[in-house]
Amino acid sequence: MGKFLPVHVDSGVDLNAFYTRGGGGEPPGLHFFHEAVTGRVYFSGESPDVACHEMGHGVLDAIRPQLFDAQTIEAAAFHESFGDMSALLSVLQVQSFGQALLNETGGTINHASRLSRLAEQLGAAIRVQHPDAVDRDCLRNACNSFFYRDPQTLPPSAPASQLSSEPHSFSRVFTGAFLDALAGIFRVQGKTPSPEGLVKASQELGQILVGGVLGAPVVPDYYSQVAAHMVQIADGAPFGRKYRDILKSCFVRRGILSLQAAATLSSVKRRIVGSSVRLERAGSEGRKLPTASISAAQYGLNRAALKVYTAGEPKRFAVTSSSLTLGPVEPRSPQNAAESYTEDLFQRGHVDVGAHAHRVAGLTHPFSFKTHMIVEENGELLLKRTTFDCGFDHKGN
Numbered sequence: 001m002g003k004f005l006p007v008h009v010d011s012g013v014d015l016n017a018f019y020t021r022g023g024g025g026e027p028p029g030l031h032f033f034h035e036a037v038t039g040r041v042y043f044s045g046e047s048p049d050v051a052c053h054e055m056g057h058g059v060l061d062a063i064r065p066q067l068f069d070a071q072t073i074e075a076a077a078f079h080e081s082f083g084d085m086s087a088l089l090s091v092l093q094v095q096s097f098g099q100a101l102l103n104e105t106g107g108t109i110n111h112a113s114r115l116s117r118l119a120e121q122l123g124a125a126i127r128v129q130h131p132d133a134v135d136r137d138c139l140r141n142a143c144n145s146f147f148y149r150d151p152q153t154l155p156p157s158a159p160a161s162q163l164s165s166e167p168h169s170f171s172r173v174f175t176g177a178f179l180d181a182l183a184g185i186f187r188v189q190g191k192t193p194s195p196e197g198l199v200k201a202s203q204e205l206g207q208i209l210v211g212g213v214l215g216a217p218v219v220p221d222y223y224s225q226v227a228a229h230m231v232q233i234a235d236g237a238p239f240g241r242k243y244r245d246i247l248k249s250c251f252v253r254r255g256i257l258s259l260q261a262a263a264t265l266s267s268v269k270r271r272i273v274g275s276s277v278r279l280e281r282a283g284s285e286g287r288k289l290p291t292a293s294i295s296a297a298q299y300g301l302n303r304a305a306l307k308v309y310t311a312g313e314p315k316r317f318a319v320t321s322s323s324l325t326l327g328p329v330e331p332r333s334p335q336n337a338a339e340s341y342t343e344d345l346f347q348r349g350h351v352d353v354g355a356h357a358h359r360v361a362g363l364t365h366p367f368s369f370k371t372h373m374i375v376e377e378n379g380e381l382l383l384k385r386t387t388f389d390c391g392f393d394h395k396g397n
């Protein structure tokens, strides 16, 4: 996309916002919208949380472009979580907000607060028309108690009070752990709670997060890999292990890391040396994910096979998340994860099939927002992402 990220502050009527590389009919960049609800006009770009969320998509796409097309639920959900985590970290740079947060929470910043309640205004607007699509006090509350589940065992959609495999819904597991980690890092500083301490905690956790993203391979069980790499970063300089146990605890309590995984990480030799965090790039910028062919028969396409990008990078840490029964969850194969996420996308009507729909069996979902498109490349059909839509698409419902 080049050096600059264009911002389209009002792209029309909708309760929506999205990040796109272009290619789906919209110019690249961040797009915001407006809509009148019960006599009041809501501009999504007026919300700092929404603006920082969209910017987060852009930043993550710049540092880990392979996630954009990775055909797996956890990569898409992590993109959404990264947007929300960006909003949490960004607002803490405003010291007057930090002071208000300390007054509101008494310093326990993983309690429900103006920090944890993401996009309150937009949530209120959506709630008028779709009362169960958002949390009761905001769009998504980072203060939640969702526990990790294999997303392939979850339904493709659910009310906001439950977890589904829809990326915004599933993102809340990681964001919840992240808010707990932020609160823990702030607390372990051991000083009198201050807005300056909040800035320091947010910047340190931001460094750990980006280090984890750059180190973690894109795999179906991506949450556990990012978590493991964040623990590894926190275990080294310049953090001197002081945040390692906080991070492990937050990820284990959410089931993002199994107990077995956390125990394994304790014995991993520290690799990070020197006086600053070394940002390792497991997937270099130019490297593309591997592709695989999946059966297209059930999607109403005019071909038998569809090529997709799979989350098939090699792992460095053999860790996984927790299962709901005893022990760790069995990781899915990249192919199986791709088939599951592709089915979700077609069920929700997010794929623009263009001219590739079967004459009789085709299913186009004419009013749903499209985040993916089918293109023909070297005689084969390829599924490509165009957009991270931020989930306020109510017109298709």
Ligand SMILES: [Zn+2]
Binding pocket: 053, 054, 057, 079, 080, 083, 388, 389, 390, 391
């Ligand atoms: Zn988003």
